[in-house]
Amino acid sequence: MSAPIVFSGIQPTGRKHLGNFIGAIRQYVEGQDRGEPAIFCIVDLHAISVAYDPVELRERLYDTTAILLAAGLDPERCILFRQSDVREHTELTWLLSAVTSHGDLNRMTQFKDKSAKQRELVSAALFFYPVLMASDVLAYRATEVPVGDDQRQHVELMREIARRFNERFGETLIVPEYRIPEVGARIMDLQEPERKMSTTGGTEAGTVLVLDEPGAIRKKFGSAVTDSGREVRRGDDKPGITNLIDIHAVARGIDPAEVEREFEGAGYGDFKPAVAESVIELLGPVRERYAELRPDQAALEAILAGGAEKARAIAAGTLAEVRGRMGFGPA
Numbered sequence: 001m002s003a004p005i006v007f008s009g010i011q012p013t014g015r016k017h018l019g020n021f022i023g024a025i026r027q028y029v030e031g032q033d034r035g036e037p038a039i040f041c042i043v044d045l046h047a048i049s050v051a052y053d054p055v056e057l058r059e060r061l062y063d064t065t066a067i068l069l070a071a072g073l074d075p076e077r078c079i080l081f082r083q084s085d086v087r088e089h090t091e092l093t094w095l096l097s098a099v100t101s102h103g104d105l106n107r108m109t110q111f112k113d114k115s116a117k118q119r120e121l122v123s124a125a126l127f128f129y130p131v132l133m134a135s136d137v138l139a140y141r142a143t144e145v146p147v148g149d150d151q152r153q154h155v156e157l158m159r160e161i162a163r164r165f166n167e168r169f170g171e172t173l174i175v176p177e178y179r180i181p182e183v184g185a186r187i188m189d190l191q192e193p194e195r196k197m198s199t200t201g202g203t204e205a206g207t208v209l210v211l212d213e214p215g216a217i218r219k220k221f222g223s224a225v226t227d228s229g230r231e232v233r234r235g236d237d238k239p240g241i242t243n244l245i246d247i248h249a250v251a252r253g254i255d256p257a258e259v260e261r262e263f264e265g266a267g268y269g270d271f272k273p274a275v276a277e278s279v280i281e282l283l284g285p286v287r288e289r290y291a292e293l294r295p296d297q298a299a300l301e302a303i304l305a306g307g308a309e310k311a312r313a314i315a316a317g318t319l320a321e322v323r324g325r326m327g328f329g330p331a
């Protein structure tokens, strides 16, 4: 077994929230700091599968790049690139479509959910989204894919595509593993603590953004929904307080039980501001660094170009082999 290679795709939205930060971004940085080889791809080609604005897309792509760098991704120690810069992804998508079952694509719950929400056009791109996602990972022969639970079905499908390719054309692709997100991945909406924090499905007041100013963060935690009790302890009957305890614990790097002990006897009125301050401490440095990085678009472009070059070097090798196996080009 060769060394693990981690691959993850990140949507190009500038509105990354606390759940994204704790459940994904921070873990990318920790993996990088452990010396894990990893590839991070900002998936602008996926973004066109629903209604979008080209000018906006480019802006949000820079926002996302700057957030990832501000959080600590280091282009010297990982590969960070823009999906559309590496043409191999689109080529491999078509090639893999030959070993992708139409029925499987039809069963994808994300496709069903998203297509139901489209007002004007349900694009073929939305239907093909999982094949492009499979190409992202398989082009690098990545072994691990850390993504949220909502993407598990897509990872299962890419495993199936890799297996079917190997069976049909000979051992070529690596069947990647789904990597279960660690604790802290389930950060809930502060207003509706039964649902996950989300910039698309959640409430505005209950969603803490990575780039929120301290004032906004204090306000959101101040109005967080709790319950009629007064004890700071975790429990199924206390989703709001449980969420706040978990957030405080990850922001401080301590155990939830320790938070319960620390706030024993204290009321919600003391606890909520404390959570806000720990989150401000967690996100503040990222926001400040972002403000330095974001205006220099040329520097961001240079980083993305460097990443694309490294990515292409790997993907081109896989594509050459895939093409050969499939009967393209000279014998």
Ligand code: TRP
Pocket: 007, 008, 009, 010, 011, 043, 046, 132, 133, 136, 137, 145, 146, 147, 151
């Ligand atoms: N579909 C993923 C999401 O919405 C993003 C993504 C695109 C991805 N390509 C990927 C994730 C490859 C992991 C690997 O979160």
